[in-house]
Amino acid sequence: MPLRSFQAKLVYLTVAVLVLLQAATLIAVHVAGQRTMHRSIADELRVGSRVLDRILTVRGRQLSVAVRALASDFAFREAIASGDRPTITSVLSNHGGRIHADAVFLIALDGSVAADTLDAQYVSRPFPLPSLVREAQRRGEAAAIVTFDERPYQIVIVPVLGPRPIAWVCMGFMIDEAVLNDVRRLTALDISLWNPAAGDSPLVVSTLRQDERAALVSQMRTLSPKSGDVDETLQLGRDAYQVLLHPLQTADKSKINMLLQRSIEEAQRPYRRLELQIFAMSTLALIAALIAAIFFARGVSSPLQRLAQEAQRIERGDYSTAVGIRQKDEIGRLANAFDQMRTGIAEREDQIRFQATHDSLTGLPNRTLFFDRLSHAIASAQRGGGFVGMIMMDLDRFKEINDTLGHHFGDDLLIEIGRRLRQTLRQSDTVARLGGDEFGVTFLAPDTGHATEVARRIGSALETPFLLGGVSIEVEGSMGIALYPLHAEDASTLMKRADIAMYDAKKDHVAFATYEPGRDEHSLRRLTLLSELRHAIARDELELHYQPKIDVSTGKAVHAEALVRWQHPVHGKLPPDEFIPLAEQSGNIGMITKWVLRSAITHCGAWNASGLDMTVAVNLSALDLFDAELPTYISGLLSEVGLSPSKLVLEITESAVMKDPTYALRILRDLKNRGVTLAIDDYGTGYSSLAHLKRLPVDELKIDKSFVLNLRDASTDDIVIVRSTIELGHNMGLRVIAEGVENAEAWQILKKLGCDMAQGYFVSPPLPANEFRVWVGNAQNGGGDFVPVWTAAN
Amino acid sequence: MLRSLLFVLLFSLPVHAATLTVDVRDSRGGAVADAVVYAVPEGRELPPSKKTAVMDQKNRMFVPHVLPVQTGTAVRFPNSDDIRHQVYSFSSAKAFQLPLYKGTPANPVVFDRAGVVTLGCNIHDRMSAYIVIVDTPYFAATGKKGRVAIPSVSAGKYAVHVWYPEMSSEPPPVPLTLAAAGNKELTIVIRK
Numbered sequence: 001m002p003l004r005s006f007q008a009k010l011v012y013l014t015v016a017v018l019v020l021l022q023a024a025t026l027i028a029v030h031v032a033g034q035r036t037m038h039r040s041i042a043d044e045l046r047v048g049s050r051v052l053d054r055i056l057t058v059r060g061r062q063l064s065v066a067v068r069a070l071a072s073d074f075a076f077r078e079a080i081a082s083g084d085r086p087t088i089t090s091v092l093s094n095h096g097g098r099i100h101a102d103a104v105f106l107i108a109l110d111g112s113v114a115a116d117t118l119d120a121q122y123v124s125r126p127f128p129l130p131s132l133v134r135e136a137q138r139r140g141e142a143a144a145i146v147t148f149d150e151r152p153y154q155i156v157i158v159p160v161l162g163p164r165p166i167a168w169v170c171m172g173f174m175i176d177e178a179v180l181n182d183v184r185r186l187t188a189l190d191i192s193l194w195n196p197a198a199g200d201s202p203l204v205v206s207t208l209r210q211d212e213r214a215a216l217v218s219q220m221r222t223l224s225p226k227s228g229d230v231d232e233t234l235q236l237g238r239d240a241y242q243v244l245l246h247p248l249q250t251a252d253k254s255k256i257n258m259l260l261q262r263s264i265e266e267a268q269r270p271y272r273r274l275e276l277q278i279f280a281m282s283t284l285a286l287i288a289a290l291i292a293a294i295f296f297a298r299g300v301s302s303p304l305q306r307l308a309q310e311a312q313r314i315e316r317g318d319y320s321t322a323v324g325i326r327q328k329d330e331i332g333r334l335a336n337a338f339d340q341m342r343t344g345i346a347e348r349e350d351q352i353r354f355q356a357t358h359d360s361l362t363g364l365p366n367r368t369l370f371f372d373r374l375s376h377a378i379a380s381a382q383r384g385g386g387f388v389g390m391i392m393m394d395l396d397r398f399k400e401i402n403d404t405l406g407h408h409f410g411d412d413l414l415i416e417i418g419r420r421l422r423q424t425l426r427q428s429d430t431v432a433r434l435g436g437d438e439f440g441v442t443f444l445a446p447d448t449g450h451a452t453e454v455a456r457r458i459g460s461a462l463e464t465p466f467l468l469g470g471v472s473i474e475v476e477g478s479m480g481i482a483l484y485p486l487h488a489e490d491a492s493t494l495m496k497r498a499d500i501a502m503y504d505a506k507k508d509h510v511a512f513a514t515y516e517p518g519r520d521e522h523s524l525r526r527l528t529l530l531s532e533l534r535h536a537i538a539r540d541e542l543e544l545h546y547q548p549k550i551d552v553s554t555g556k557a558v559h560a561e562a563l564v565r566w567q568h569p570v571h572g573k574l575p576p577d578e579f580i581p582l583a584e585q586s587g588n589i590g591m592i593t594k595w596v597l598r599s600a601i602t603h604c605g606a607w608n609a610s611g612l613d614m615t616v617a618v619n620l621s622a623l624d625l626f627d628a629e630l631p632t633y634i635s636g637l638l639s640e641v642g643l644s645p646s647k648l649v650l651e652i653t654e655s656a657v658m659k660d661p662t663y664a665l666r667i668l669r670d671l672k673n674r675g676v677t678l679a680i681d682d683y684g685t686g687y688s689s690l691a692h693l694k695r696l697p698v699d700e701l702k703i704d705k706s707f708v709l710n711l712r713d714a715s716t717d718d719i720v721i722v723r724s725t726i727e728l729g730h731n732m733g734l735r736v737i738a739e740g741v742e743n744a745e746a747w748q749i750l751k752k753l754g755c756d757m758a759q760g761y762f763v764s765p766p767l768p769a770n771e772f773r774v775w776v777g778n779a780q781n782g783g784g785d786f787v788p789v790w791t792a793a794n
Numbered sequence: 795m796l797r798s799l800l801f802v803l804l805f806s807l808p809v810h811a812a813t814l815t816v817d818v819r820d821s822r823g824g825a826v827a828d829a830v831v832y833a834v835p836e837g838r839e840l841p842p843s844k845k846t847a848v849m850d851q852k853n854r855m856f857v858p859h860v861l862p863v864q865t866g867t868a869v870r871f872p873n874s875d876d877i878r879h880q881v882y883s884f885s886s887a888k889a890f891q892l893p894l895y896k897g898t899p900a901n902p903v904v905f906d907r908a909g910v911v912t913l914g915c916n917i918h919d920r921m922s923a924y925i926v927i928v929d930t931p932y933f934a935a936t937g938k939k940g941r942v943a944i945p946s947v948s949a950g951k952y953a954v955h956v957w958y959p960e961m962s963s964e965p966p967p968v969p970l971t972l973a974a975a976g977n978k979e980l981t982i983v984i985r986k
Contacts, residue, residue: 074882074916081884162884163914163922 006304007297014293015286022282029278033271038242041262045244048187048260052246055183056154056175060143064156066099067171068141071158080106080160080167085123088115096171102153103172106160107133114167132157132251133168144251148172150198151205152248152256180207190241190261192216193248197255208261212236220259233264240264303331307338319346359433361411362418367440370432374442374491377430378484387445388484391455392498393477396506398437405471412468417475424461425454439477440495451481455512478505479512487515530582532568537595541567544599545766548776549617549737549757552750557776559649559737559757561617562600563766564592580621589621593630598637601648603769605641612776617649619681622656625664631671645675649700653681657696665695672697679737684721694732700756701729705740708760712745723753730754812972814944815979818936818956820986825940826958828860830926831982832933833944833952833970840930842866846902849913849923851879856913856923860959862933863925868902880916887911887927910957926957949974956982 070076079091088106092115096104105122106115111130113122127133135142136157143156153172159165180191184207192206192213203217215236223232234241241261248256303325310323319342325335357369365373377388395401395417402410414437421431421439429443441458445451458479465472480502488494497515505513536542542564549559566574583589597618604616624630638645650671657664657680668678679700680693684707703725707718722738729736738750741760750758767775814833818826843864850857852874863869871881873896882891887909892899894917905911905927915921926933932952934942953967965984972978 072919077884081889083886161914161919162912163919164912166884 005301007294007301010297010300011290011293014289018282018286018289022286026275026278026282029275030271033268033275037264037267037271041242041264041267042244044187044189044262044267045242045260048183048189048191048262049244049246049258051187052183052191052258052260053249055179055186056145056248059173059179060145060154060156063099063154063171063173064141064143064158067101067156067169068158070095070099070171071160071169077160077162077166080169081162085115085120089117089120092169093117099171100173101171102174103148103155105170105172107157107168107170109165109167127168127170129155129251132170136168137165145175145248145256146172146250146252147195147254147256150195151175152193152195152250152254155251175205177205177207180205187260188262188266190263192259192261194220194245194257194259195255196257204256208236212239216259216261234261236261238265300331303327303335307335310338310342314342314345317349319343319349362415362433364418364422364439365430365432367432367434370430370434370440370442371491371495373430373432374494377442377444378489378491378494381444381484387448387450387486388494389441389443389445389451389454390482390484390494390498391441391451391458391479391512392434392482392495392502393439393441393458393479394502394506395437396476396478398475401473401475405473409468409471413466413473413475416466416468417462420461421458424457429454440498445483448483448486451483452512452514455479455481459511476511478502478510480505480515481512482515487517529568529571529574529579530586533566533579533583533586533588536566536568537591541569542592542595543567543768544596544603545768546603546616546772547759547766548764548772549759550763552747552755552758557614557779559615559617559759560604560772560776561619561651561759561766562596562603563619564596565766576619584621584623587623589623590627593618593621593624594633597634601634601637601641601643604647605643607773607776608643608647610773612773614776615647615649615677617651617679619651620656622653622659622664625652625656625667626660628667631667631674634671634676635674646677649677649679651679651681651702652698654683654685654693658692661692665697669697684725698734700735700737701725702737702739703755705760708738708740708746708750709742711738711741711749712743719749719753722750722755726753726755812945812947812949812974813977814932814947814952814954814970814972815977816942816944816954816956817979817981818940818942818958819981819983821983823983825936825938826984826986827936827938827940828858829936829940829956829958829984830860830862830928830933831936831942831944831954831956832862832926832928832930833947833954834928834930834967835932835948836951836953836969838950842906843931846870848872849925850874851881851915851921854915854918854921856915856921858935859923860935861923861925862935863905863927864931864933865908865927865929866904866906867927868904869925870898870902872898879918879921881913882916883911883913883925885909885911888925891916924959928955947972947978949976954980954982956984958984958986960986 073095076091076095079087082088092104092106096117104117105113105127107127108114111126111133113125113127116122122128129146132142132144132155136159141156141158143154145152145154147153152175154175155170155172157168157170160167160169175193180193183189183191190207192208193204195202195204198204202220203213206213206216208216216234219234219236223234232243234243241263244260246258246260248258250256306323306325310321313321322339322342323335325332327335357365357372359366374388374390381388398410401413414433417439418431418433421441425431425441425443429441432440434440441454443454458477462475462477465474480498480500482488482494482498482501484494487497497519500519501513501515504516504519505511545563545565546560547563548557549561550556551558564576564580566579568574580589580592583592600616600618604614607614634648635645638648652668657668672678677700678696678698679702680696680698681702682704683701684704703722707721710716711718711722726736735756737757737759738755739759741747741750741758741762743762747758747762764775816831818829818831820826843866845864845867847861847863847867847869849861849869849871851871854875861869871892873879878894878896880892880894883889887907888903888905888911890903905925908927908929911925911927913923913925932944932947934944936942949972952970952972954970955967956965961984968980968982970978970980
């Protein structure tokens, strides 16, 4: 039993209280007992002294009756009257013997001793106690205590009648042990006769044992108690005695004392017995209380211990077992409440765990649980072999759906998609909503082909239009596939790579793509660049290069396309393809566009100011077309530099316009109205219809370099596209520019096809602003017309 | 110890008859009853008496309480009670006892020595009486008035004695001379 347990405490407390109470009772009983005992001893001693007096008085009276009867015996009187001393002496001892007298005297009427039984010692001498004889004359008898030979006697004097008094007879009765024993029987006191006048043996008679007498004598000599004092205690042998010194009333003034002794031991015996009984009862009560306390405490503490164990089980997360205490008392109520708490906690924990691991909207597992299951699946595949497939999917155009049909619709759609995914896949596969419109699927794949099979099934499951609230909608998703152990060794990498694959699919406009090894490193670099790009402008790491566009008919450089370069401190010079998409994603594109615009317009302003007739071309991002402030900004720049708006060309891709055609068109018109030249960049890669193109307020059309790069002979399909594009552009009143001109064949073909301007490495690579200025100067000073570099070299 | 003093007052009266009258008084002048007054002639031996006397027992009392007799008188002790008595005397003048009896014992007790005999009854301690034996025929016991008259006292010299029960010793006798026919009155005061 641990020291601090409730049970132990209760037991200790009970025992302590009881022991204290009982100790107090015992002490009180003992003290009261002792006090009462001493008082009662004192009372006994006083009563004893009175009893002794009384007994002696009564004895004296009895003796006098006896003596008187004897003295009136006729024969006795006759003998006395005879006057013959031997006869008288014999009758004295004879008749005295009848009543056990120890000494008998015959006193003549004149007060002299006529005869005695003490060998005639006193004969003819005056009787030693004449006052007693006088008292006897007065009262007919006299009784008193006197000392003879240092011993106390009770004596009686009565007349011998003839019938007138003819003599006095005196009989003496020794106060001996028999008398004292009588008193002892009555009073339970020990009695000693103490005659201090008798030097050697002051203890005349005693009821004490022989060994105690000697001790009494020696102690009395040192104590010498006063008469009537009851407080003296004597230690006689093993026994302690309380004593009372009581003087005997003697007729001869002799100082004989009665010493009454009460054995304390003996007096204590009933108290001892009482104390013993109380002690025994206390012990029994203590044991009973102890047992009761243990049982009671166990009755309380064992359910409490069970509750504590239960609480520990709950702490460990085990909610399965009920406490099972069926009591109707407070503990029972506590156990009941405990059970309710247990089930409540279990329910809430289930709920919390569900919420923590599931998506509240679709009820599907969330990213956390998905990750967990994926990890488990990988762990078991590590042991058992096989592949673990993971598909990450997000929905195309979901933002538009949300914006146009409302969030509720979007939510309902997500729920429905979740349901379809769930129906499509096996029970053992996990379908999760990873966030937003992103779903994750993981499954065990016996081979690599299984993953694409699953992706295909998902794709076909989404093919059926969704009918929600009367709206029928088609949804497409982009899926990225990654497989353990082909693409990653752990869950988080696998997820990342599925994500990369998904972006690849999205980029390539395909339903799904499988992760290609090495893609991830690229992706990583992108991420670093993304964060560094923000500081690139401030650190002056951006730089503009210019690539000339040559008027094919005149051979003169008329336009310079500004191309931004990032002089990265680690990676060196980075082309725009690597960081412009990042800037678009991170929302920094506006900042870069504005920097490019300012630099390009400034450069161009300087060139024109120096007499070079040059138009500068700047690429706008799709996001720039959402910036309503942009036209105002450009006008401000142009006027600030003093450059004519006609000297600025803004190149926009088809797809940029297609993001939000209405809004883009408004911006473009605004720009157009300000006199800025607009060009469609990368023409031919988008899906824009000609009708659409027709509505755009553009002046130029740039054929995408993918058509131009392979333009070597007239046999390719590209030549058809290029020709028809040039014709189309011209028909719509637009200037047509070909980029990616990298050889003379292409140059010749373009010239033949009537292309307005050409741009490419065949003419010049992009050059830094100062070099570009030099290059243009050389080219113009050289011959006026553009001479291809390689031609000049020849 | 009581010491009695005797005061004798003598009155010289004219002698005209031989009757001796004596008043016995105590010191307070009160009459002393049951006192025996007797006159002992000087110089003459008188023959012992042949008379008898009676000491009766009535109502558990000796009657009379004091009985003076002359030496040689036989005293009978009739028992007038219907209970028995046992009369005794431890006195040196005449010690005797009459075993329990009723009626009158056959033989009277003769008191032939002068002295005082104290009588008692062995079964009735309170009964007591005195027989005062004197060597003279001239004696009498006082009555309630404490006065005795002893008649026919012949002329001559006498010693007049007084005895009474409680005395511790006999007072000294009063010498007296009587004429032939002259009466004599005498008052004796005892210390009592």
